[in-house]
Amino acid sequence: xxxxxxxxxxxxxxxxxxxxxxxxxxxxxxxxxCHGYANKSDKRENNIHTRFGIASGCKIFTxxxxxxxxxRGLISFESRLSDYLKKVExxxxxxxxxxxxxxxxxxxxPDYFDETIxxxxxxxxxxxxxxxxxxxxDFVPMFRNLPMMWTPGERFHYNNAGYIVLGLLVEELxxxxxxxxxxxxxxxxxxxxxxxxxxxxxxxxxxxLGYIEEENGSWRSNIYSIPVKGGADGGAFVTAPxxxxxxxxxxxxxxxxxxxxxxxxxxxxxxxxxxxYGYGVWITLREEKVFKFHIMGYDPGISFRSAIYPxxxxxVVVLCNTSSGASQIFNLIDKHL
Numbered sequence: 001x002x003x004x005x006x007x008x009x010x011x012x013x014x015x016x017x018x019x020x021x022x023x024x025x026x027x028x029x030x031x032x033x034c035h036g037y038a039n040k041s042d043k044r045e046n047n048i049h050t051r052f053g054i055a056s057g058c059k060i061f062t063x064x065x066x067x068x069x070x071x072r073g074l075i076s077f078e079s080r081l082s083d084y085l086k087k088v089e090x091x092x093x094x095x096x097x098x099x100x101x102x103x104x105x106x107x108x109x110p111d112y113f114d115e116t117i118x119x120x121x122x123x124x125x126x127x128x129x130x131x132x133x134x135x136x137x138d139f140v141p142m143f144r145n146l147p148m149m150w151t152p153g154e155r156f157h158y159n160n161a162g163y164i165v166l167g168l169l170v171e172e173l174x175x176x177x178x179x180x181x182x183x184x185x186x187x188x189x190x191x192x193x194x195x196x197x198x199x200x201x202x203x204x205x206x207x208x209l210g211y212i213e214e215e216n217g218s219w220r221s222n223i224y225s226i227p228v229k230g231g232a233d234g235g236a237f238v239t240a241p242x243x244x245x246x247x248x249x250x251x252x253x254x255x256x257x258x259x260x261x262x263x264x265x266x267x268x269x270x271x272x273x274x275x276x277y278g279y280g281v282w283i284t285l286r287e288e289k290v291f292k293f294h295i296m297g298y299d300p301g302i303s304f305r306s307a308i309y310p311x312x313x314x315x316v317v318v319l320c321n322t323s324s325g326a327s328q329i330f331n332l333i334d335k336h337l
Contacts, residue, residue, distance in 0.1 A: 004031045004336055011332050018211070019303075019320035020046055021329055022240035023337075026313045031333065032240075038208035038321065040219065049239050051194055051207045052319035053226075054304040055297030056234040061182050062163050063103055063280025064250070065170045067260045068185060074173045075099060077263075081107075085169050088137065090144055097152045099169075102162045103279040104269045106153055110146035111161045112139060133227035134199065136167045136178055156269050156277065160233040163280075167232020178232050190249035192242040199229045207237060208321040210301025222301025234297055243317040247308045265293055292334075298323070305330035309337060 001009070008021055008031060018036025022029070034046045069075050075084055077100040081093070093109055101107040128142055143161045150157075167178040174181050179197035187195050198204060200223050210222035230236050238246075249255050256264065267276030267283045267290075276283040284291045294307035303326035306317045316333050320326040 002030070004333065005033060007332055007336060008033055008329060011329055015325060015328055017320065017325045017329060018046065018322050019052065019208075019318065019325060019329075020048060020050060020240045021316075021318050021333075022048070022244060023314065023316045023333055024244060030314070036321070038206070040209075040211060046208060046321070047206070048241065049194060049206060050319075051198075051204070051237040051239050052304065052321055053208075053210060053230070053235060053237050053297075053299065053302045054319070055226075055299040055302045056160070057295045057297030057304045057306065058182075058230070058234055058236040058238075059163050059232075060280035060295050061186050061236065062166050062170070062178075062232045063264060063278075064186055064255055065174075065178075065181055066099060066103060066166055067256050067264055067279065069170065069173050070099075071257060071260050075169070077103070081165065081169070085165070085172060087172050088140055088144075088168050090165075092145060092147050094148055094152050099166070100268070101152050102166050104277055105156050105159045105162060106269060107159065107162050108148050108150040108152045108154060108157075109159065109162055109165070110143050110149055111157075111159045112142035112164075131201070131228045133231070134229050136164055136171065136231050139164045139227075139231060139233075140168075156271050163233035164231055170232070179229075182236070186246075186249075186255060187242075189254050190242075190245045192238065192245050195236060195238040195242045197230050197235060198237050200226070201228055203237075208319075210299070210321050210323075212301050212323055222299070225300035226302070234299070238319070240317045240319055243306055243319075244315055247306075247315045251308065251310070265290075296326075303327065307334070312337065 012035045021033045023031040038044050038046045038050050079099050081097045082095045097107045171178050211219045213219050264279045266278055269277050271277050282294045292307045292309045297304040303320040303324050305326045308315045318326045318330045
């Protein structure tokens with residue numbers, strides 16, 4: 001066990017971390033460890049190939065799907081949404097919303113879950129049962145008839161609904177369901193054979209159940225706390241090795257041309273306290289140079305962090321099947337790289 005793995009082991013024990021950690025520098029593994037249970041009832045332990053939900057961590061997949069449509073000449077970043085999305089109507093949306101604004105959370109559209117004013121994700125399911133959310137159009141009634149929040153392009157405001165809309169656009173222009181598109185055009189080219197958009201009521205083998213800790217120390221699974229199937233704003237399942245393959249595929253231009261890859265990873269908009277946002281990816285600069293590209297996801301029973309450090313060739317994946325835990329491990333690794 002090297003010093004970094006020792007630090008991770010100590011942190012994991014102190015905070016009862018449940019999940020998988022994998023860090024590499026180019027093809028050399030520098031840290032790998034598994035902790036806790038994928039299934040507490042059966043005491044089935046997490047392993048390196050366990051599949052974890054990553055919540056909003058997969059917004060980057062949606063952004064790449066849109067960039068692929070741009071590369072095919074089907075749309076541009078400055079195209080207006082209203083000119084291309086015809087199958088689903090949003091009567092109160094501005095006709096001036098562009099694809100770029102949706103990708104950078106600056107469209108001004110209403111969100112079905114606004115993290116700045118809502119604390120409990122589970123409150124949503126009192127009026128819209130989570131088991132009904134099996135395809136992107138099922139999310140639409142939760143925000144279709146809400147008014148615009150502000151003028152398109154006015155400011156950054158993290159927005160899940162914006163990525164649902166982008167997913168609907170992918171479906172309309174590709175003629176495929178969003179999840180099928182991502183699995184065929186992103187996961188498959190990268191060799192991500194264990195990853196997918198799975199339904200919680202029909203999970204394949206070796207998936208980690210998400211667990212929510214109660215104030216009294218007990219726990220429950222998250223199957224009644226999140227949509228039954230993930231969509232374009234989050235919800236895919238991945239393994240740690242598959243996530244490493246994804247970063248390789250992205251940076252080696254397996255998924256996009258060098259020009260489109262560069263646009264995806266451009267610091268398009270500044271976010272107070274968080275650095276910058278590209279298309280579906282967070283960007284940290286140091287001395288005006290990119291220090292890391294990183295993605296994150298948090299849902300009840302899920303926490304996830306992953307990053308690539310382009311100057312040093314290091315990649316980090318932290319998958320966790322509790323509501324918190326990934327950030328502590330990720331920050332520890334981040335500090336020691």
